[in-house]
Amino acid sequence: MIDLAELKVPGPTETELTKPFWAAAAEGRLLIQRCDDCGRTVFYPREICPHCWSARLVWADASGRGRLKSFSTIHKPGHPGWQPAAPYTVGLVELEEGPTMLSFILQGTEAPRVGKALVMQPTDIGGRVLPAFKIVNDSKKGDQS
Amino acid sequence: MIRSKAVLIGVGSLKPVRRTEGETTLGMLARASALALSDAGLEKDAIDGLLVGPQVGETPQHVPATVSEYLGLQPNMSNVVDLGGASGPGMIWRAAAAIDAGMCETVLCVIGNHRNPESPRSPNRNPIREFDVPFGASGANISYALLKQAHMARYGSTDEDFALIAHWARANAQRNPNAIFHGQPASVEDVLASPLIASPLRLFEIVMPVAGAEAVIVTSVARARSLGGRAVHLLGAGEKITHRAVSQAPDLTSGPLKPSMARAFAQSGLTVRDMSLLSLYDCYTIMVATTLEDSGICPPGGFGAFMRAHDFGPEGDWPLNTHGGQLGYGQPDLAGGMTHVTEAVRQLRGAAQGRQIRDPRFALVTGNGATMSEAVALVLGADA
Numbered sequence: 001m002i003d004l005a006e007l008k009v010p011g012p013t014e015t016e017l018t019k020p021f022w023a024a025a026a027e028g029r030l031l032i033q034r035c036d037d038c039g040r041t042v043f044y045p046r047e048i049c050p051h052c053w054s055a056r057l058v059w060a061d062a063s064g065r066g067r068l069k070s071f072s073t074i075h076k077p078g079h080p081g082w083q084p085a086a087p088y089t090v091g092l093v094e095l096e097e098g099p100t101m102l103s104f105i106l107q108g109t110e111a112p113r114v115g116k117a118l119v120m121q122p123t124d125i126g127g128r129v130l131p132a133f134k135i136v137n138d139s140k141k142g143d144q145s
Numbered sequence: 146m147i148r149s150k151a152v153l154i155g156v157g158s159l160k161p162v163r164r165t166e167g168e169t170t171l172g173m174l175a176r177a178s179a180l181a182l183s184d185a186g187l188e189k190d191a192i193d194g195l196l197v198g199p200q201v202g203e204t205p206q207h208v209p210a211t212v213s214e215y216l217g218l219q220p221n222m223s224n225v226v227d228l229g230g231a232s233g234p235g236m237i238w239r240a241a242a243a244i245d246a247g248m249c250e251t252v253l254c255v256i257g258n259h260r261n262p263e264s265p266r267s268p269n270r271n272p273i274r275e276f277d278v279p280f281g282a283s284g285a286n287i288s289y290a291l292l293k294q295a296h297m298a299r300y301g302s303t304d305e306d307f308a309l310i311a312h313w314a315r316a317n318a319q320r321n322p323n324a325i326f327h328g329q330p331a332s333v334e335d336v337l338a339s340p341l342i343a344s345p346l347r348l349f350e351i352v353m354p355v356a357g358a359e360a361v362i363v364t365s366v367a368r369a370r371s372l373g374g375r376a377v378h379l380l381g382a383g384e385k386i387t388h389r390a391v392s393q394a395p396d397l398t399s400g401p402l403k404p405s406m407a408r409a410f411a412q413s414g415l416t417v418r419d420m421s422l423l424s425l426y427d428c429y430t431i432m433v434a435t436t437l438e439d440s441g442i443c444p445p446g447g448f449g450a451f452m453r454a455h456d457f458g459p460e461g462d463w464p465l466n467t468h469g470g471q472l473g474y475g476q477p478d479l480a481g482g483m484t485h486v487t488e489a490v491r492q493l494r495g496a497a498q499g500r501q502i503r504d505p506r507f508a509l510v511t512g513n514g515a516t517m518s519e520a521v522a523l524v525l526g527a528d529a
């Protein structure tokens with residue numbers, strides 16, 4: 001396994017609105033938005049709530065727990081900077097709070113499978129700490145997926 | 146009696162090529178347009194409407210004016226249709242709607258791209274660039290790999306099921322000398338032996354990018370009648386856009402083509418069982434699988450059994466993508482979606498040389514863009 005921190009890969013293209021998300025990520029936290037009007041959660045961060053169009057979105061710490069909705073192990077990356085890491089796995093992570101995000105799935109003792117429980121693991125990718133995820137081992141909690 | 150919304154009176158296709166050298170997209174659009182005009186038996190000045198696709202890297206803005214000027218047109222209606230692989234089919238109903246609105250009578254719908262060596266990396270600065278790319282997810286392959294994995298996990302569909310789709314595309318491409326994989330059939334075993342690109346997607350399940358251009362001329366029923374010739378009618382259309390990034394998809398195993406096809410069938414008064422040809426957008430095998438299931442021709446999760454039970458060649462019981470589909474013909478970028486329209490027109494005219502289906506009456510055409518996000522369905526009918 002190569003050192004992900006050494007990859008020369010494109011980082012996030014931050015905007016004024018999303019700066020708090022990436023600043024929190026650098027500290028190892030996962031921030032999502034919650035709507036003060038309809039109560040629903042939002043990812044990725046937006047100016048208005050996509051559910052009710054309220055502008056009253058507030059930042060909230062996500063639990064960092066989620067479930068693997070799907071995944072792919074990439075042998076031929078779309079960006080050449082990722083080639084040294086191939087094969088590596090990305091997945092769709094359904095966060096406990098509701099929204100789904102795409103993230104990096106860290107290699108562990110268990111192979112990824114749809115439905116597996118995940119937990120956020122701050123990980124240095126290309127010199128920036130990003131919210132990656134790792135599989136929660138079945139041995140700890142029994143196979144319920 | 147089914148009402149015809151408009152008539153597809155002319156089609157033109159450039160033979161796809163793997164690479165171009167020094168070509169311009171404008172030049173290729175012009176050549177495809179000239180073929181369609183000649184096919185329609187019209188004079189250039191009959192064209193008073195123009196629909197074009199995005200031309201990233203060549204003409205980022207003012208595309209309709211740039212194309213009009215190049216072609217010597219002064220249209221009364223023009224626009225860019227930006228729905229990825231659904232752009233071509235999306236142009237057809239928009240042309241009919243513009244004609245119906247009295248804005249114009251004959252619309253040139255043209256889309257294509259060169260494939261010169263220099264291809265700049267994406268200049269995107271949008272959410273998919275900010276929140277997917279930094280995790281190692283660049284390009285469409287990964288999105289469709291995630292969709293395929295989700296289908297396999299939910300329904301137990303197998304790699305063999307998906308390989309059948311790629312196999313039939315290659316088989317049909319052997320009947321089309323213009324197809325990029327003409328002369329290169331692929332058995333199910335060949336598909337399964339092709340390298341993994343992004344698991345569970347293998348190389349032969351992914352379209353080959355090529356250069357090309359496709360043009361269709363749409364006119365009013367009255368104008369078509371005055372011209373005579375071999376009219377193909379637009380009988381129904383449906384469109385739906387649900388998301389952009391695959392992480393935001395409301396459903397991974399059913400897509401926006403489901404409501405699009407339902408609307409197109411309702412407008413035409415027909416069902417999928419009435420179709421003589423399935424001309425289904427096939428950027429990846431998973432796209433055909435989901436479209437078959439969303440069409441109602443087989444139950445959710447049932448595409449594999451359906452693929453094993455039927456013959457999808459021109460003489461088969463369910464002709465599917467008789468030009469080879471994009472998996473066999475090649476994907477001329479955004480024009481890939483339009484190949485499903487031009488093939489349906491040729492089949493419904495009875496003019497699909499060397500691969501003509503029997504008793505052509507109705508065709509289902511689908512287009513799909515982004516990550517199973519942008520959908521257009523058309524029901525076309527032969528002249529009664």
Ligand SMILES: [Zn+2]
Nearest residue numbers: 035038049052
């Ligand atoms: Zn809200």
